[in-house]
Amino acid sequence: MYEENYRDNLQNFIAENNFSQPRMETKTNSNKPIKLYIDYISQPARAVLALCKFNNIPHEVVEVRVFRNQQKTSSYAQINPLQKIPALDEEGFTLSESHAMMRYLCNSRNVAPNWYPQNDVKQRARIDVYLDWHHLNTRRCTWFIVATRFPDAPYIKEQNMTAEGEKKHVMQTLKKIEDIFLQDKKFLCGEEMSIADLSACCEIIQLHMVKFDFSPYPKITKWLERCFESQIMKDVHSFLFSVLTKMQDSKL
Numbered sequence: 001m002y003e004e005n006y007r008d009n010l011q012n013f014i015a016e017n018n019f020s021q022p023r024m025e026t027k028t029n030s031n032k033p034i035k036l037y038i039d040y041i042s043q044p045a046r047a048v049l050a051l052c053k054f055n056n057i058p059h060e061v062v063e064v065r066v067f068r069n070q071q072k073t074s075s076y077a078q079i080n081p082l083q084k085i086p087a088l089d090e091e092g093f094t095l096s097e098s099h100a101m102m103r104y105l106c107n108s109r110n111v112a113p114n115w116y117p118q119n120d121v122k123q124r125a126r127i128d129v130y131l132d133w134h135h136l137n138t139r140r141c142t143w144f145i146v147a148t149r150f151p152d153a154p155y156i157k158e159q160n161m162t163a164e165g166e167k168k169h170v171m172q173t174l175k176k177i178e179d180i181f182l183q184d185k186k187f188l189c190g191e192e193m194s195i196a197d198l199s200a201c202c203e204i205i206q207l208h209m210v211k212f213d214f215s216p217y218p219k220i221t222k223w224l225e226r227c228f229e230s231q232i233m234k235d236v237h238s239f240l241f242s243v244l245t246k247m248q249d250s251k252l
């Protein structure tokens with residue numbers, strides 16, 4: 001009796017949950033543009049924008065200016081409660097965190113497999129390793145830049161950060177990228193560019209803002225050149241490059 005009940009319950013449970021059907025990840029059929037809330041000075045924002053451009057994902061750019069604190073408004077908090085840039089809005093489905101956005105776009109659209117493959121879980125996991133590692137490592141390039149350019153910024157003071165201290169982290173990070181990720185490959189996770197490269201190169205290129213000396217990092221130098229070969233990367237970075245040119249002209 002107990003066994004029969006158990007079997008019936010189990011069968012009902014399986015029928016109700018439709019376990020006999022393979023669980024498919026749904027690709028969107030919508031051609032409606034997603035809204036991307038970005039600032040061209042923001043590294044993670046440029047990475048998401050570049051992925052959209054490389055894969056012809058229809059998108060509309062909404063500029064939210066960090067230096068004007070526009071990410072702090074209550075209307076923006078409705079879109080990204082974390083109040084950071086970038087944010088994505090797909091017909092009311094909103095996302096924060098650039099890596100989550102890039103993974104979502106690759107999972108929900110027919111994106112070329114080099115970016116974040118659908119059918120190769122091991123390659124996807126390799127890309128995930130870099131993406132997770134990025135936040136506490138490569139991302140610190142930003143703090144080095146801020147500590148160098150704006151040493152009196154409240155966060156820099158609160159955290160007792162110094163340009164020299166942050167530079168040490170950046171140097172350790174670049175060395176690890178060369179020795180552990182790049183090794184002798186063309187890109188961080190293989191022979192083709194992935195979302196790991198997008199996230200990393202958008203961050204590392206910004207080091208030019210502090211005239212960082214890349215000469216001790218020949219592999220990073222070559223890899224950056226490879227990442228920036230495409231016109232898409234140049235277009236996405238045109239604002240940053242114009243800032244760099246202005247800085248050079250005014251000898252900042």
Ligand SMILES: N[C@@H](CCC(=O)N[C@@H](CS)C(=O)NCC(=O)O)C(=O)O
Nearest residue numbers: 042043044066084085086097098099
């Ligand atoms: N982990 C986040 C980082 C986002 C982030 O820190 N964005 C910066 C701009 S690059 C920002 O919004 N800063 C403004 C603030 O913190 O108020 C991501 O990858 O999206």
